Amino acid sequence: MEGSVDRLKVAINIRPLMVSELQNGCTDCVIVAPGKPQVQIGSHVFTYDYVYGLSGSKSSQLFEECVVPLVDTLLCGYNATVLAYGQTGSGKSYTMGTNYHGEANDGAIAHRVMEKIFEKVNKVRDEREFLIRVSFVEIFKEKVFDLLDQHSDGQVMRTRRDLRRVPIQIREKTLGDITLVGVNEPAVKSKEEMRLFLARGSLNRATASTRMNSHSSRSHAIFTIYIEQKRKTSSSHCNSGDLLVSKLRLVDLAGSERVKRSGPNGLRFKEGIHINKGLHALGNVINVLGDEKKRKKGAFVPYRDSKLTRLLQDSLGGNSKTIMIACISPADSNAGETVNTLKYANRARNIQNKAVINRNPVPAEIQAQLHLACSDDTSLKETQVSGVVESGAPCIIISSDSEGSDCGYIILSDDESISADDNAVEISDGKADVKYIEISDNDGVEISDDKYIEISDNDVEISDGKADGNLCCA
Numbered sequence: 183m184e185g186s187v188d189r190l191k192v193a194i195n196i197r198p199l200m201v202s203e204l205q206n207g208c209t210d211c212v213i214v215a216p217g218k219p220q221v222q223i224g225s226h227v228f229t230y231d232y233v234y235g236l237s238g239s240k241s242s243q244l245f246e247e248c249v250v251p252l253v254d255t256l257l258c259g260y261n262a263t264v265l266a267y268g269q270t271g272s273g274k275s276y277t278m279g280t281n282y283h284g285e286a287n288d289g290a291i292a293h294r295v296m297e298k299i300f301e302k303v304n305k306v307r308d309e310r311e312f313l314i315r316v317s318f319v320e321i322f323k324e325k326v327f328d329l330l331d332q333h334s335d336g337q338v339m340r341t342r343r344d345l346r347r348v349p350i351q352i353r354e355k356t357l358g359d360i361t362l363v364g365v366n367e368p369a370v371k372s373k374e375e376m377r378l379f380l381a382r383g384s385l386n387r388a389t390a391s392t393r394m395n396s397h398s399s400r401s402h403a404i405f406t407i408y409i410e411q412k413r414k415t416s417s418s419h420c421n422s423g424d425l426l427v428s429k430l431r432l433v434d435l436a437g438s439e440r441v442k443r444s445g446p447n448g449l450r451f452k453e454g455i456h457i458n459k460g461l462h463a464l465g466n467v468i469n470v471l472g473d474e475k476k477r478k479k480g481a482f483v484p485y486r487d488s489k490l491t492r493l494l495q496d497s498l499g500g501n502s503k504t505i506m507i508a509c510i511s512p513a514d515s516n517a518g519e520t521v522n523t524l525k526y527a528n529r530a531r532n533i534q535n536k537a538v539i540n541r542n543p544v545p546a547e548i549q550a551q552l553h554l555a556c557s558d559d560t561s562l563k564e565t566q567v568s569g570v571v572e573s574g575a576p577c578i579i580i581s582s583d584s585e586g587s588d589c590g591y592i593i594l595s596d597d598e599s600i601s602a603d604d605n606a607v608e609i610s611d612g613k614a615d616v617k618y619i620e621i622s623d624n625d626g627v628e629i630s631d632d633k634y635i636e637i638s639d640n641d642v643e644i645s646d647g648k649a650d651g652n653l654c655c656a
């Protein structure tokens with residue numbers, strides 16, 4: 183697999199002073215070094231990859247410089263993440279556009295990303311087929327909720343809605359890939375359609391008025407764009423493993439806040455505690471990953487300490503090209519929190535990620551085997567490789583049709599009741615698009631005479647033996 187080690191990039195985005203801050207006599211306390219990505223506040227000086235706002239680069243350049251390169255790599259099959267961090271009211275949602283209520287906010291990252299993706303996809307539609315899907319979730323009080331689920335409907339009173347909403351379970355697939363069980367991932371065909379899902383999810387997102395921000399996000403929100411792409415024509419039956427599956431995550435974290443200062447009480451107070459807990463866990467993960475000595479020693483990374491760090495596992499130190507946008511206020515009244523944000527962002531800058539091109543792993547493995555088989559056994563060039571799940575589970579057929587292009591599917595034979603939960607397998611026209619199948623201990627999948635899909639060390643291999651474990655198809 184092609185892999186590249188990339189340092190996590192960090193941009194600082196400084197918003198202007200707000201009217202309320204000016205009315206309260208606040209002044210700028212942040213200085214940007216001329217021509218350098220350097221920020222000074224009091225005696226603290228920090229260097230980053232980019233600095234926008236005040237006398238730094240114009241905020242309008244942020245998208246082109248920080249996000250467009252990620253969209254480019256997304257379309258090459260890499261995962262990418264844009265992560266907005268900062269004190270409450272510092273401009274995260276404004277910058278990301280992930281709290282979208284239909285107002286014109288064309289400069290926001292989410293909107294420009296949508297335009298860019300479809301602009302690029304439309305250019306290559308003649309050569310490639312695309313399946314583009316989105317999901318939108320929030321982590322609210324340490325539970326993950328699907329913002330595109332009908333039970334999240336924002337029209338209902340929040341307290342009643344919160345009772346009806348069912349939290350989403352997190353599951354780890356092979357190679358540390360994290361998935362959310364049963365989350366809605368509607369397919370979209372245009373940027374307008376994508377925007378509608380963003381608006382629908384934003385409506386359902388938990389926000390509230392605090393002393394620091396009248397529309398404060400009380401949850402961490404993750405809008406994900408998934409892209410599957412395949413060449414339209416494949417040169418040969420044995421060389422069609424060109425299914426690329428990548429995702430771009432836009433993460434708008436809830437604001438870091440000093441609970442006393444932002445003035446919440448009761449419900450807001452409890453929310454604040456949960457928010458800070460998630461951000462604290464994120465800080466701990468960043469501390470380990472950003473410390474070269476600890477990293478080299480292979481120190482334990484506490485991803486499991488919060489839902490947020492669990493979900494961002496592959497974005498931080500994993501298979502993703504990631505940029506953190508740390509949003510800050512220039513107001514002297516916020517100086518203490520601005521320094522904290524700058525320190526946090528500075529540590530994150532030492533994180534190393536290893537992004538790989540995501541070729542659909544199972545088909546790639548199967549096709550590699552078919553490729554070997556093609557060279558010494560012409561009978562395997564036939565249209566199907568049939569297989570049997572041991573221990574009485576239904577028969578499955580792994581398709582390798584005459585085009586050799588459908589290896590991403592498992593076609594169920596006469597019985598459509600494969601023992602995977604409904605969220606794992608989507609059945610339509612007799613084809614099952616398999617996202618996740620668990621095969622219980624001591625089972626193997628026989629795919630041809632004496633050949634099994636073997637599961638070992640979280641990897642899927644085909645060999646003459648059979649093995650235990652989970653078979654996960656991305």
Ligand SMILES: Nc1ncnc2c1ncn2[C@@H]1O[C@H](COP(=O)(O)OP(=O)(O)OP(=O)(O)O)[C@@H](O)[C@H]1O
Nearest residue numbers: 197269270271272273274275276395398399436437
């Ligand atoms: N670059 C900017 N230019 C002009 N106004 C901005 C800018 N950034 C933020 N604002 C304004 O500042 C206010 C707070 O912004 P926003 O809601 O995006 O903060 P936030 O960091 O997401 O806060 P929270 O964490 O509480 O949700 C909003 O009224 C927003 O319109």
